Each structure stands twice: as C-alpha cells, then as structure tokens.
Amino acid sequence: MVKLKLDRDRIIEKLDREVSKLGVRIKDADSMKVMENVFDDQTLVALYKLVNKGKLSVIGGSISTGKEANVFYAEDSEGAPVAIKIYRIQSANFNTMNQYLVGDPRFSSVRKSKKEVIFAWTRKEYSNLNRAHDAGIRCPKARYFDRNILLMDFCGENEIPYPQLRHAGIEKGEGQKHYDAIIHDIDRMYNDAGLVHADLSEFNLLFDGSEHIIIDMGQAVTPDHPRAVKFLVRDILNINRFFARLCDIRDEEEIFREIIGEDKLQP
Ligand SMILES: Nc1ncnc2c1ncn2[C@@H]1O[C@H](COP(=O)(O)OP(=O)(O)OP(=O)(O)O)[C@@H](O)[C@H]1O
Ligand SMILES: [Mg+2]
Incomplete structure (x- = not known):
C-alpha cells in the first residue's frame, strides 16, 4: 500500500517535472489535479509520453466528465487547439462496451481484460472518427491514440466547445x-x-x-x-x-x- 502510494507520487512528480522541462504550459492547475486524481498511473505515463513526443504543448481545462470518459482542452506544438478524450479504466462500463466490440469484425479478436477492451474502444473511436471524416462527414479528425487516450481536433472557439x-x-x-x-x-x-x-x-x-x-x-x-x-x-x-x-x-x-x-x- 505504502509502496504503491510512493510510486504514484513519484510518477506524478516525474510527470510534473517533465511537463515543465518541456515547456508545456499547464493553463489550468485544477485540470492537472483532476487528471492526477481520476486516472491511474499508467494513464498519466501515457499522457506524459504525448507531451514528450511533442503532441501537446498546452494542457488546458476540463471540458467534460462523462459516464466513461473525461475530455480536456489542449494545444499542439503549433498552438492549434486539440481535445484529449481519456477513457477511465476504473469506471468504464465494460459489459456495454463489449457488446459493441463483439460482432464488429474489425475488433472481433478483442475479448480480453477490461483494460484491453477499453484500449480497443479507444482505437475503435479513433478509427471510426477517421473513417467518417474521410467520407466527408463533419466530425473531429482523430489525430492520435495511445492506450485509453485519444487526441482529436478541437471543435469550438476560444477554448470553449461548440x-x-x-x-x-x-x-x-x-x-x-x-x-x-x-x-x-x-x-x-x-x-x-x-x-x-x-x-x-x-x-x-x-x-x-x-x-x-x-x-x-x-x-x-x-x-x-x-x-x-x-x-x-x-x-x-x-x-x-x-x-x-x-x-x-x-x-x-x-x-x-x-x-x-x-x-x-x-x-
Ligand atoms: N473534439 C471535440 N471538440 C470540442 N469539444 C469536444 C470534443 N469532443 C468532445 N467534446 C466535448 O466533450 C463532451 C463529451 O464528449 P463525448 O460525447 O465524446 O464523450 P462522452 O459522452 O463523455 O463519452 P461517453 O458517453 O462515451 O463517456 C461533448 O459534449 C463536448 O462538449
Ligand atoms: Mg457523448
């Protein structure tokens, strides 16, 4: 228990250090706190990797806390607005998600742990958004995914979603x-x-x-x-x-x- 807590603190500290070293602006300290409280360590590490890869330069405020996911405002290295959607591994509704995955030939091999279902779900949203976008549907273009994190174009103005x-x-x-x-x-x-x-x-x-x-x-x-x-x-x-x-x-x-x-x- 104590060890876990220490590890978690270390990960968060490392994330904070790396984020500031890279010059990432945390526009909203509260949103970082939300992330630290809501997400597991591996999600935070995956988020850190996105920062490290230069996919994000600003992490802004929380836009939405839904049943299964949280959405945050962010900006890429060019300052273009981005939405980060993060599926929560703990609270996600595993059974409902599985119903939609089973029967879809693109994801039929996915019937594993809860975590794997959520990762497949994230990959599925990425691929669905791009399929729709390529067909000319007005929807956010998905930019990148890793584990339970999806980056997509932000639909809104002045950091406020439409x-x-x-x-x-x-x-x-x-x-x-x-x-x-x-x-x-x-x-x-x-x-x-x-x-x-x-x-x-x-x-x-x-x-x-x-x-x-x-x-x-x-x-x-x-x-x-x-x-x-x-x-x-x-x-x-x-x-x-x-x-x-x-x-x-x-x-x-x-x-x-x-x-x-x-x-x-x-x-
Ligand atoms: N690309 C985006 N640009 C701007 N705002 C967005 C974007 N994607 C999501 N949002 C905001 O976040 C809210 C929730 O997004 P979304 O409907 O994708 O997730 P959700 O309903 O929480 O998902 P789930 O039900 O699967 O948990 C939207 O209503 C919108 O306000
Ligand atoms: Mg929704």
Missing part, C-alpha cells in the same frame, strides 16, 4: 434544414463510411452556429454488426424525436428503407 445541439437554440424556422442535413449524414455514414453511429442524439451533435458536427463515435459499428439495424433505427428515432417540435419529420421506416436500400430488404 454547444451540443440540445443547447444550440435552434429556432423553428431553421429546424428543417438541420434535420435534413443530419438525416443525410446518417445516410452518408452508412453508405459512404460504412458506419452506424449507434448513439446519435442531440447530446452527441455539436452546433457551430451554422452546421452540425457529429462526435462521440466509440460505439459506432459497421453495417454487418448483428445489431446495426437496431442501432440505425434508434438513431433515426432519436433525431426524429428531437426535431418533431421544430420541423416536419419524415416517417422513420421510409428513411430507414432509403438508407439501407429497398433491394436489401427483399428476402
């Missing part, structure tokens, strides 16, 4: 074009990126003042996942529910058929 769609204050007159654009993106994600988001809602869409941005893709699956159809229908229903008071929404079955292609529904 609001989630639910807080974007979309007016009735504006609803239709945003609804249509989001439905179109669900289609493009399925048909061009080969992905179903699987947790799409007003919580995982940001709004930059004129357009939406899709985030949080750890759980996104390929269309051959056994539950892909169920997830796709749920995504459409969530978007329909949110926009029902803002514009004319389309029948979910019609949207669904259009996305997966009528011919694929024939026996």
Whole structure:
C-alpha cells in the first residue's frame, strides 16, 4: 500500500517535472489535479509520453466528465487547439462496451481484460472518427491514440466547445434544414463510411452556429454488426424525436428503407 502510494507520487512528480522541462504550459492547475486524481498511473505515463513526443504543448481545462470518459482542452506544438478524450479504466462500463466490440469484425479478436477492451474502444473511436471524416462527414479528425487516450481536433472557439445541439437554440424556422442535413449524414455514414453511429442524439451533435458536427463515435459499428439495424433505427428515432417540435419529420421506416436500400430488404 505504502509502496504503491510512493510510486504514484513519484510518477506524478516525474510527470510534473517533465511537463515543465518541456515547456508545456499547464493553463489550468485544477485540470492537472483532476487528471492526477481520476486516472491511474499508467494513464498519466501515457499522457506524459504525448507531451514528450511533442503532441501537446498546452494542457488546458476540463471540458467534460462523462459516464466513461473525461475530455480536456489542449494545444499542439503549433498552438492549434486539440481535445484529449481519456477513457477511465476504473469506471468504464465494460459489459456495454463489449457488446459493441463483439460482432464488429474489425475488433472481433478483442475479448480480453477490461483494460484491453477499453484500449480497443479507444482505437475503435479513433478509427471510426477517421473513417467518417474521410467520407466527408463533419466530425473531429482523430489525430492520435495511445492506450485509453485519444487526441482529436478541437471543435469550438476560444477554448470553449461548440454547444451540443440540445443547447444550440435552434429556432423553428431553421429546424428543417438541420434535420435534413443530419438525416443525410446518417445516410452518408452508412453508405459512404460504412458506419452506424449507434448513439446519435442531440447530446452527441455539436452546433457551430451554422452546421452540425457529429462526435462521440466509440460505439459506432459497421453495417454487418448483428445489431446495426437496431442501432440505425434508434438513431433515426432519436433525431426524429428531437426535431418533431421544430420541423416536419419524415416517417422513420421510409428513411430507414432509403438508407439501407429497398433491394436489401427483399428476402
Ligand atoms: N473534439 C471535440 N471538440 C470540442 N469539444 C469536444 C470534443 N469532443 C468532445 N467534446 C466535448 O466533450 C463532451 C463529451 O464528449 P463525448 O460525447 O465524446 O464523450 P462522452 O459522452 O463523455 O463519452 P461517453 O458517453 O462515451 O463517456 C461533448 O459534449 C463536448 O462538449
Ligand atoms: Mg457523448
């Protein structure tokens, strides 16, 4: 017990020393404290490696503490804003995560320890974001991952993330074009990126003042996942529910058929 504590203190001290030696600016001492309290030693070492590799030059404040992950503001060596998403090894919901990994052929060999599931999850979010980004979907471009840490482009201004769609204050007159654009993106994600988001809602869409941005893709699956159809229908229903008071929404079955292609529904 005592030894562990000593080792932990040593790691944190080393991290602090290395971070200051490299000239990394800690903009927000509290966020560093959050990191030290929330993450295990190996996560802190992995974070230190990112600093050491020159991937980060500024570590800023905490942006979000979610169910499974914390998000922080940071800057790269050129001063460009970056978001750091760190999955918590302790509190992550291992069973839920495993459901999305099993059945995805890209990750089917992953069925090991809790830690390995979380690392695979991080790798999966990295690969999903880039797949969607390459297909032209507006989402943060993933830059790098290591263990449970994901670096991606920051979506926001002056260190403040764009609001989630639910807080974007979309007016009735504006609803239709945003609804249509989001439905179109669900289609493009399925048909061009080969992905179903699987947790799409007003919580995982940001709004930059004129357009939406899709985030949080750890759980996104390929269309051959056994539950892909169920997830796709749920995504459409969530978007329909949110926009029902803002514009004319389309029948979910019609949207669904259009996305997966009528011919694929024939026996
Ligand atoms: N690339 C980004 N740029 C700016 N802000 C971001 C970015 N990614 C995430 N955020 C902020 O962090 C919040 C949480 O992010 P995200 O939805 O990816 O994680 P989460 O919901 O906590 O994940 P999980 O549910 O898997 O724990 C977002 O609502 C947004 O405010
Ligand atoms: Mg989210």
